[in-house]
Amino acid sequence: MTRWKAAGSHLALSLLVIGGIAITAFLLWYPHGLYKVAGLDRILLVMLGIDLTAGPLLTLILYKPGKWGLKFDLIMVAIAQLAFLGYGLHTLWGGRPVFLVGTPETFTVVFANEIADEDLAKASRPEWRRLSWTGPVLVGTRMPTEPEQRHAVIEEFMAGGAGIERTPKYYMPFKDVAGQILEAAERAPGAVDPARLMPVVSRRGEGQLLIDPSTALPDWVVTRDNGKSR
Structure with missing residues (x-):
């Protein structure tokens, strides 16, 4: 086998693995097109770039039929690639969406690494005291109407708190x-049906979310922060 065939085979395997990870992430963790405001494309591109550099490119450089120590070199390449892939998966896992929080003003995508364990434990419902493995849980929240509670929320935020969207004890x-x-x-521009739009934000981007006109349930992110349509 030539070095080009070896590198090509390694490239095909790498693309298969990264493609499987990408499809799983898109389907499982990012419903309603939330990847558009969650920066998933950038994360996957970084993973792909590092994985290709640590794998097929090194194979192309090091592979030489009959070379002494070739097996050892290839094992080291595989270990390096697996290490980079493991780090990428850890980053992807820690940054997965766990809550989609609706407020009277906007929807907020909340990621796993944005919620502290002590805040999670204070959620009013058991199902909100864990970080979802299978996509964001739809919840609601809003500023309290009572002056004392409102003041407490503001004080928490001013003291460095995460805000009500990222504090499960305020979920409803x-x-x-x-x-x-x-x-x-708002009514969706040019829509022939009574479709409605609400802003959707995350710490990685923002856009517009199409919602059901009777239930307010999310349907699809129709635009992202760069203004491009679906």
């Missing part, structure tokens, strides 16, 4: 804020 069933979301939602 989505249906409790659906009516206010529908009141604030």
Whole structure:
């Protein structure tokens, strides 16, 4: 086998592995096109670039039929590639969406590494006290109407708190804020049906989320921060 065939085979295997990871992430963790505001494309491109550099390119450089120590070299290349892939998977796992939080003003995508364990433990419902493995959980929240509670929220935020969108103790069933979301939602431009749009944000991007005009349930991210359509 020539070095080009060896590198080509390694490249095909690498693309297969990265492609499988990408498809799984898209389908499992990013419903409604949330990848558009979650920076998933950038994360996967970095993973792909590093993986290709640490794998097929090194194979192309080092592979020589009959070379002494070739087996050892290839084992080291595989170990390096697996190490980079493991780091990429760890980053992808820690940055997966775990909550989609609806408020009367916007939807917020919350990632696993944005919620502290002590805050998670204070959630009012057991199902909100764990970080989802299978995509973001839809919840609602809003600023309290009582002055004392509102003041407490503001004080927490000013003291370095994560804000109500990233603090599970303030979460409530989505249906409790659906009516206010529908009141604030805008009609989708050029839509022939009563579709509505709400802003959707994350710490990696922002866009517009199409929502059901009767339930306020999310449908699809139709634009992202660069203004391109779906």
